[in-house]
Amino acid sequence: MHLHHSFYTLGVNSLPSHGELSVLFSGHAKPRPSHQVGPAVRNYYLLHTVMSGRGTFEIEGKQYDCERGDTFIIFPEVLFTYTSDAVTPWYYRWVAFKGPLSQPLLDSLGMTPAQPIVHLHDLRDVIRIYRRLEYTLKHSAYPELADLEANGLLRLMLKEFGVENAGRLAFHTQSAIPDIDRQIKQAVRWLSLQYAQQISIEDLSRTLGYHRTHLSKMFKQATGLSPMKFLLKVRMERARELLDGQKHLTIDHVASSVGFTDALYFSKQFRKWYGSSPTEYRAGRRTNA
Known part of the structure; x- marks a missing residue:
């Protein structure tokens, strides 16, 4: 895998919980030009947030051009392909997770196979969360506590995506309530x-x-x-x-x-x-x- 990347680093949750939302791993990498993953499926949810460069993401027969600020979402058992640009390959960070709350939570945030891209105008908060998440999974002396912290950080990250999507979410209609x-x-x-x-x-x-x-x-x-x-x-x-x-x-x-x-x-x-x-x-x- 690393032969296809300029650099690649990963932190794995050694003791993932079996709760409603659980982080599996998180990392960051810079693929080489035209590097492609898929067509393939995964059995977990996987978010990639583009930090720089460009690439394409394909899901359910639709292709999306992605660049800095875009997060694309891979859903369990849904066929996908993603490819780094031939000229300016992307650099991205990612987090994988699973659990029975995952799909209802993503649905409530407007993150679905039909709408698999969220664009963040300001990446600073999400970058801080990604960095802390990966560091926690790599360096914690207490794996049980690392799992607890990682799951909390994931929720904070998803909240940032929800804020960006707020204009078209169901809870936004509450503004019409007197x-x-x-x-x-x-x-x-x-x-x-x-x-x-x-x-x-x-x-x-x-x-x-x-x-x-x-x-x-x-x-x-x-x-x-x-x-x-x-x-x-x-x-x-x-x-x-x-x-x-x-x-x-x-x-x-x-x-x-x-x-x-x-x-x-x-x-x-x-x-x-x-x-x-x-x-x-x-x-x-x-x-x-």
Whole structure:
């Protein structure tokens, strides 16, 4: 292989994980003029980003001229060919990966066999990621940690491609959603995740940049509940989950876990919501079991 390159270097993941996204190897090379790979197939995903020079990439019967800033994508079991230019052969970096998340993730970023090229106007961030990725695979004293870092770096790299493709991605259509609707969805997520904290409507309004009265009105129109009633609902549902599944937790523990500093007040709220105290609810569950 190296006879066909002016230089060629590769870092291999010696302990790739079997998770949803896993880096296999990464490297960089400068092929000689007119060097061709394929027609062939691979059983993994392979990204090549052109740093300089030119070449062509062919997939599904279509040929693409590639130059600096272009990344071309090889998909598993899809026939491809790529060839360096006869006059100004390309120099590129690459990363190979696999895993069940790979295709859905690439699809969401607009990277498909029908659209196999992404052009980056600024390569600096991607070059830094490629360099660190290859160095990690080559030099880490802890292969397990190298795998963890490599997979994180791959995600950062794919994010850069997503940013470049943002104008034609599905999530870009969210810009057509009215601002208040997006903010209400954000408020719902915020309350659903921050329920264990001491939260006030003032905190929520300040975070989202709305007056509390306006936010409360719009939130209730969208959800049927005021923000604080929605928060109480989230807390009570989570408390019931803990009472059902975490038998070792005391009532004080459960109260603290769902954002109440006073276990007695928590018990009163739980009784109002479910018709029995947390202790009675847990006892009833044990009896029914």
